[in-house]
Amino acid sequence: MSPTATAENTVLASIRKHTGSENPSAFLAMSRGTGAFTVPGLDGFIAHRRTGRYLVQLGGPFAAPDDYIPLLDRFVAHAHEQDLTVVGAQLQRADAEIYARRGFTVNQFGASWVVHLPEFTLRGTRFMRMRNKISRAHRAGLQIKEASAQELTEAIRHIDDAWLRSKGEEARPLEFLVGELGGPAQEHRRLFVGTIDSKPVGYISYSPVYGSRAGWMHDLSRRIPDDTPGLMEAINAHVIEVLRGEGAEWLHFGFTPFTGLAQDNELPGHSPAFQWLMHFLWAEGAALYPAQTQLAYKDKWAPQAPIPEYVAFDGPASLPAFAHIFRACNAF
Structure with missing residues (x-):
């Protein structure tokens, strides 16, 4: 469900002032069709879309520091109550470290350029x-x-x-x-x-x-x-x-999947198999997403060092969960 006008104002205010504002793609949470999970008494929201049995999350919680982890935990519990699984896309490094500590499997997904x-x-x-x-x-x-x-x-x-x-x-x-x-x-x-x-x-x-x-x-x-x-x-x-x-x-x-990959960007507990997959998709995955073409355009402008972005799996790294990120994007 798209947010109401009041909810949209709340979402925009959270994007502007909270931790998630460090995500350069945060404004995408304002898109029509993207839901905003909120909890009474907690300052912030989580942007997400449901596809199949998954709740696909955009970025980490856009929340006040003290409410970040409680909001994340409530979101995961909300998903489990419906027999759904959470998969998070485009997490920033600070998000990724928190998610890893909460038991998620976290891998680099790509990078954004500035x-x-x-x-x-x-x-x-x-x-x-x-x-x-x-x-x-x-x-x-x-x-x-x-x-x-x-x-x-x-x-x-x-x-x-x-x-x-x-x-x-x-x-x-x-x-x-x-x-x-x-x-x-x-x-x-x-x-x-x-x-x-x-x-x-x-x-x-x-x-x-x-x-x-x-x-x-x-x-x-x-x-x-x-x-x-x-x-x-x-x-x-x-x-x-x-x-x-x-x-x-x-x-x-913006973010380009499969780009800017580096061993130093990976966190303890990451999936080596999924890491291999990201490198494979950089080399051979143009049919899924034209990452090399996209990066060639961005590289023309001499960007700064890439900003790594992450995917987080609620449990082990999962190909079906990863595929549902692209389903949420209407890629297939």
């Missing part, structure tokens, strides 16, 4: 190819502006349909761990659209990020499939200058 805007520049040899692509997009007539999703409803639908068809007959739009457009939370996002000859050809949606690396997250991005190079790079480069002019410190590129 750029520090005050020191960012497209000058230099590294960015020569990108600068050329951006120049070609502008020579093709690309114009970029910030707009509301409401005024571009039909254009967005057209772009989305063309983008999805280009992915093949079996492609489905992802949800849950990916942002959305529309709904009550839209007023907090920012949308930048590129046009050529007044025709919208691509857009990028940015979601707010709170915590010590506050800024914006490069979230949902789609374009008309054609031969024009540099469209998305040009839009994002434009946005970087807008955000820097506003004094923003950080631009996040």
Whole structure:
């Protein structure tokens, strides 16, 4: 069930002020179809979706420090009372350590990527190819502006349909761990659209990020499939200058599964078999998720060291539980 307006305000307040605000993807908890588990007397919530016999959790509890573990324990008990199993995705390192102490099996799932805007520049040899692509997009007539999703409803639908068809007959739009457009939370996002000859050809949606690396997250991005190079790079480069002019410190590129994997990121008690699976999916798992393609785009912007993110299993690491994360994302 989607939260009511009052519940949405409570969720947003918790995202902004509590421990979970250090999760750069925290705002995704505001998406329609994502539930908010709360307990009277405890300050915070847990974002989740149910798929089959699993409750798939986004991040750790967004809760006051004293209420974090009680809320987590109540959530797990709530799941067990219904004969359901909890699996958590995109936990931050601090979450992962707590979950491991509570008996979960915790493994690195991937990483998120971020750029520090005050020191960012497209000058230099590294960015020569990108600068050329951006120049070609502008020579093709690309114009970029910030707009509301409401005024571009039909254009967005057209772009989305063309983008999805280009992915093949079996492609489905992802949800849950990916942002959305529309709904009550839209007023907090920012949308930048590129046009050529007044025709919208691509857009990028940015979601707010709170915590010590506050800024914006490069979230949902789609374009008309054609031969024009540099469209998305040009839009994002434009946005970087807008955000820097506003004094923003950080631009996040979000979570990519199977990336940034490192032995040093694993916790005691992790599953070696699941660790092997993550490395295998990085190398061979493009059919499940195009991690290498996604990372190639993010790596163009010279991000900081990756921020490891984790998956937590209520019990031993489980392939069915892991598969239900992707089911919650509408991947299949």
